[in-house]
Amino acid sequence: MELSSFSALSPKRPQFWQVAKRCCILAAIIDVAFFAIFMVLDSPILAWVNLLSIAMYLTAYVAYSTRKNKLATILIWTEVLYHSALGTLLLGWDSGFHYFLLMFVPAIFVSMSLKPAIASLVGLWSYYVGLDLFGWYYPPLQPIDGDALVLVHLFNLTVVFAMFAYLALYYLNKVNITHDKLRFFATTDPLTRLRNRRHMSELLKRAVESYQKEQRLVSVLLLDLDHFKSINDTYGHEVGDTVLKAAADILRDTVRDHDKVSRWGGEEFLVFLPRTNLNHAAQVAERIRKAIAKYPWHTVLNEKIRLTTSIGVSELKPDDSVNTLIKRADDALYRGKEAGRNWVELESEASCHRPRIVLSSQPD
Numbered sequence: 001m002e003l004s005s006f007s008a009l010s011p012k013r014p015q016f017w018q019v020a021k022r023c024c025i026l027a028a029i030i031d032v033a034f035f036a037i038f039m040v041l042d043s044p045i046l047a048w049v050n051l052l053s054i055a056m057y058l059t060a061y062v063a064y065s066t067r068k069n070k071l072a073t074i075l076i077w078t079e080v081l082y083h084s085a086l087g088t089l090l091l092g093w094d095s096g097f098h099y100f101l102l103m104f105v106p107a108i109f110v111s112m113s114l115k116p117a118i119a120s121l122v123g124l125w126s127y128y129v130g131l132d133l134f135g136w137y138y139p140p141l142q143p144i145d146g147d148a149l150v151l152v153h154l155f156n157l158t159v160v161f162a163m164f165a166y167l168a169l170y171y172l173n174k175v176n177i178t179h180d181k182l183r184f185f186a187t188t189d190p191l192t193r194l195r196n197r198r199h200m201s202e203l204l205k206r207a208v209e210s211y212q213k214e215q216r217l218v219s220v221l222l223l224d225l226d227h228f229k230s231i232n233d234t235y236g237h238e239v240g241d242t243v244l245k246a247a248a249d250i251l252r253d254t255v256r257d258h259d260k261v262s263r264w265g266g267e268e269f270l271v272f273l274p275r276t277n278l279n280h281a282a283q284v285a286e287r288i289r290k291a292i293a294k295y296p297w298h299t300v301l302n303e304k305i306r307l308t309t310s311i312g313v314s315e316l317k318p319d320d321s322v323n324t325l326i327k328r329a330d331d332a333l334y335r336g337k338e339a340g341r342n343w344v345e346l347e348s349e350a351s352c353h354r355p356r357i358v359l360s361s362q363p364d
């Protein structure tokens, strides 16, 4: 006998049905073992009942394979209910057949909405208590000797433990996968697959905190594609999206592994450069500016267009917050746009007490 009743848990998920099918096969194998055990113990009713159980599990397996999930579920529930009752009535409570019923408890709550789940739970509890009470007041109908009873009891316990462990691992795996997916969607921009603004803000917040403790160098680049609106207007929004994706790839490929790139807004990107001072950040920015200007955009757009970017650069200072750090990069970016675009501009002298360095302004 076996229980793979974790049936309608997630009806639309093929992965779950694979598990259910596997449980049917396991259950059928366990029932073969039961058949042998009860033949040896000279308990023919229970032995032959197992043949019926094997047939039910194999039918359930075929039903799952042909997407008749409801039929499979009914078969499994029926098998577990009658088999646990029969084992308990014939061999007694100590045979441990009732443990299989307990496996329905989590299944009920995972597979049903609250009201039917509570009703099913009450029904299951009544069934379980009914068997228990029977054991209190009536002797087993077809008892087996003490050693044989211990053997059956231990076998049932072991199977139930193994099944619980298997299903617990399945659910753990599911929870982990779901957690990873949620994390991915919460932190990633769906178009470019770069970090989203919220995630980048968190990284920057942590960087500011650690800077204040350990004085670590941090710089940021704020990039904005030049005249991007005209690409949308001329070629359409879809082409605009393709350009954004390609620009994201260029950024990813141009920075070091430990640098972090994010989509900050529409056609704006923010790159976080740990352990980097302003001058080195300016060199990274220049590399990016050149890479975007030189990129063969005609391969993406089928049109001979020119695309450039302007970049503002700032470095974290002792009294900085995330906002002030980005504000200086934003101001620099604005000046870069004013200066004619395709431009790398460092944070201003007034705010950072360094000479202003304009790295580039020439078209490539």
Ligand SMILES: Nc1nc2c(ncn2[C@@H]2O[C@H](COP(=O)(O)OP(=O)(O)OP(=O)(O)O)[C@@H](O)[C@H]2O)c(=O)[nH]1
Residues within 6 Å of the ligand: 191, 224, 225, 226, 227, 228, 229, 230, 232, 236, 237, 238, 239, 240, 241, 244, 265, 266, 267, 337, 341
């Ligand atoms: N295709 C596409 N376009 C976007 C997306 N997000 C923002 N945009 C567009 O980006 C354009 C930004 O235009 P502007 O802010 O005027 O800037 P610009 O045309 O790049 O000009 P400058 O920044 O001054 O060089 C707007 O047309 C937005 O609709 C997006 O996800 N996909």
